[in-house]
Amino acid sequence: MGVTGVAVLFRGILTxxxxxxxxxxxxxxxxxxxxxxxxxxxxxxxxxxxNFFLVQPYATFLIADPRExxxxxxxxxxxxxxxxxxxxxxxxxxxxxxxxxxQKRLYNFTRTLNQLATAEGVYNTLTDTVQRDFGAARAxxxxxxxxxxxxxxxxxxxxxxPFPVQTDQHLYATLCADFVAPPTPxxxxxxxxxxxxxxxxLQRIDLTERARKSEQFEQADRLKTALLHAVSHDLRTPITIxxxxxxxxxRLGDTLSTADRREAAHTIEQEADTxxxxxxxxxxMSRLRAGAMTxxxxxxxxxxxxxxxxxxxxxxxxxxxxxxxxPPDLPLVSxxxxxxxxxxxxxxxxxxxxxxxxTQIILRGQMAGATEAQLCVINHGENIVDDExxxxxxxxxxxxxxxxxxxxxxxxxxVEAHQGQLRVEDTPGGGVTFIIALPTxxxxxxxxxxx
Amino acid sequence: xxxxxxxxxxxxxxxxxxxxxxxxxxxxxxTAATDTEALVMAAQMQPDMIILDIxxxxxxxxxxxxxxxxxxxxxxxxxxxxRDEEKTKVAALNAGADDYLTKPFGMEELHARIQAVRRxxxxxxxxxxxAEIRVGALHINLINRVVEVAGEEVHLTPKxxxxxxxxxxHPGKVMTHRAILTEIWGAENNEMDHYVRVFxxxxxxxxxxxxxxxxxxxxxxxxxxxxxxxLD
Numbered sequence: 001m002g003v004t005g006v007a008v009l010f011r012g013i014l015t016x017x018x019x020x021x022x023x024x025x026x027x028x029x030x031x032x033x034x035x036x037x038x039x040x041x042x043x044x045x046x047x048x049x050x051n052f053f054l055v056q057p058y059a060t061f062l063i064a065d066p067r068e069x070x071x072x073x074x075x076x077x078x079x080x081x082x083x084x085x086x087x088x089x090x091x092x093x094x095x096x097x098x099x100x101x102x103q104k105r106l107y108n109f110t111r112t113l114n115q116l117a118t119a120e121g122v123y124n125t126l127t128d129t130v131q132r133d134f135g136a137a138r139a140x141x142x143x144x145x146x147x148x149x150x151x152x153x154x155x156x157x158x159x160x161x162p163f164p165v166q167t168d169q170h171l172y173a174t175l176c177a178d179f180v181a182p183p184t185p186x187x188x189x190x191x192x193x194x195x196x197x198x199x200x201x202l203q204r205i206d207l208t209e210r211a212r213k214s215e216q217f218e219q220a221d222r223l224k225t226a227l228l229h230a231v232s233h234d235l236r237t238p239i240t241i242x243x244x245x246x247x248x249x250x251r252l253g254d255t256l257s258t259a260d261r262r263e264a265a266h267t268i269e270q271e272a273d274t275x276x277x278x279x280x281x282x283x284x285m286s287r288l289r290a291g292a293m294t295x296x297x298x299x300x301x302x303x304x305x306x307x308x309x310x311x312x313x314x315x316x317x318x319x320x321x322x323x324x325x326x327p328p329d330l331p332l333v334s335x336x337x338x339x340x341x342x343x344x345x346x347x348x349x350x351x352x353x354x355x356x357x358x359t360q361i362i363l364r365g366q367m368a369g370a371t372e373a374q375l376c377v378i379n380h381g382e383n384i385v386d387d388e389x390x391x392x393x394x395x396x397x398x399x400x401x402x403x404x405x406x407x408x409x410x411x412x413x414x415v416e417a418h419q420g421q422l423r424v425e426d427t428p429g430g431g432v433t434f435i436i437a438l439p440t441x442x443x444x445x446x447x448x449x450x451x
Numbered sequence: 452x453x454x455x456x457x458x459x460x461x462x463x464x465x466x467x468x469x470x471x472x473x474x475x476x477x478x479x480x481x482t483a484a485t486d487t488e489a490l491v492m493a494a495q496m497q498p499d500m501i502i503l504d505i506x507x508x509x510x511x512x513x514x515x516x517x518x519x520x521x522x523x524x525x526x527x528x529x530x531x532x533x534r535d536e537e538k539t540k541v542a543a544l545n546a547g548a549d550d551y552l553t554k555p556f557g558m559e560e561l562h563a564r565i566q567a568v569r570r571x572x573x574x575x576x577x578x579x580x581x582a583e584i585r586v587g588a589l590h591i592n593l594i595n596r597v598v599e600v601a602g603e604e605v606h607l608t609p610k611x612x613x614x615x616x617x618x619x620x621h622p623g624k625v626m627t628h629r630a631i632l633t634e635i636w637g638a639e640n641n642e643m644d645h646y647v648r649v650f651x652x653x654x655x656x657x658x659x660x661x662x663x664x665x666x667x668x669x670x671x672x673x674x675x676x677x678x679x680x681x682l683d
Contacts, residue, residue: 388555
């Protein structure tokens, strides 16, 4: 109307061509801002306005000059075409925007899903997203129960919108959402895509879990073979010694010298200890392998557990063959004291076996960066060959020491159960260094200064 | 007069060997194989010491027997447990047991524990009357609150001293983390286990413990608590 008003003021000065150009501009703007329908209405209104106000005779829809009639008709056609073209361009731009937005949401959603390791996490993320980003008043997933029909029809009858959480092979669950306002077909399409993505994530988790289980079975199988081997060789030895000593005592007890009797009894006691150690190790091993070892992790001092293991070694060997090297400011680390003590005892046993008589093994505590605490068991024997490096951690590996190779496998298993790593490195100048690397406990608690 | 010991275990072979072994150390030994038998015997013979297996195959386990016993008896109890049962050990101590021993154990060790528990008993009720504690190079004067190592005075903060005194006045006895926290920091702090570890660490350094040569005063009982070494 404004345009028409201005145009009327100038209708004495300007020609019809000026006005039509002006109105085409107007239609173009309307088309870009408001779309197809407005552009169409704009074209018609413009046509009428020009006809009524700007073409002689004024204030009628009659046209005096036939050339002006032609101009006006051309204007109308051009306005229509320009309007529709501009509106379509606008629509395409909008579509592209909303697709980009949709892609971004889908990408974020998929990225979140990929980081999840549990089905529960996937369901929670899905329902949260539906509620947060799509304005559902309420959303929940009903897992597919074997033998029951999909709950989709039931959900629909309750006024809920169902979305299948599925892959090509399997319907995992049905997401039911309760929308305040009925969702647009676009929203429904996007939500179906989201549900399908959740289905993919569930399939991935499912497959990972199956792979892990079959890996466990394989390991268990290998362990069983090794175990049979160990039972026949390593457990029989102490049993045989106990049996012969005991039968000697019961049959020949009276005729044996006091020293021999004492010796036999002492042997029985010692071999019983060996047997107890082996049984304990086997139990630990099977529990570790079955993932059944429960950690009682608490903030603990590495120096304390190292000192404990050192003192126990002294009690056994009556020799000070270990040197402790700990900085005064090493923070507390979260670990199971009893289990880490076991790890250290095993590593110390192993290290002492190869340590030259003239030197001491070193237990060193240190930080590696801000998030890893290390406890190193350093010996100065021979370097380990690369081929052995991996195999020494396997259960029942018989190294040069000849003893049953459970100690290192258990140490490794326990450290891994703590989300840590047991690494093997060369000691500079010869020897082997075992590094127990543990993630540090959250700093807030270790630095808390109790009064 | 011989010390009377009641041994309770459901495994006849173990019962027999413990009897032989303890008699060898000069104790007067009687045995019980079930929960009811244990309680009846404890009432009838008034033993000086009870050795009680935790895993009795009877309706009441050892811990429950100990709890019932504590309703009317102060006779010291040493529980027998198997490895890796830290929770059970704590439960046994909370039920009123004086100590525990992990199977398998040597007779010498059992004898030593019985001796340690018996030494502690007369001084346990009420305040400790001991004025000073000596073990190795460590000397604690409880009256002046002075701690010395090899004749040199050690400076402890009040909390460190309280913690050391609590442990040292119960030599050989396991103090659970919870008991220590409640005693030193108050009941409201009894979840803050790491307080104890930080303080124990500081005390160890100040007392110049030297694990490289097995010189220690405070022993860690994994998953259970701390034990001050038995006195000389």
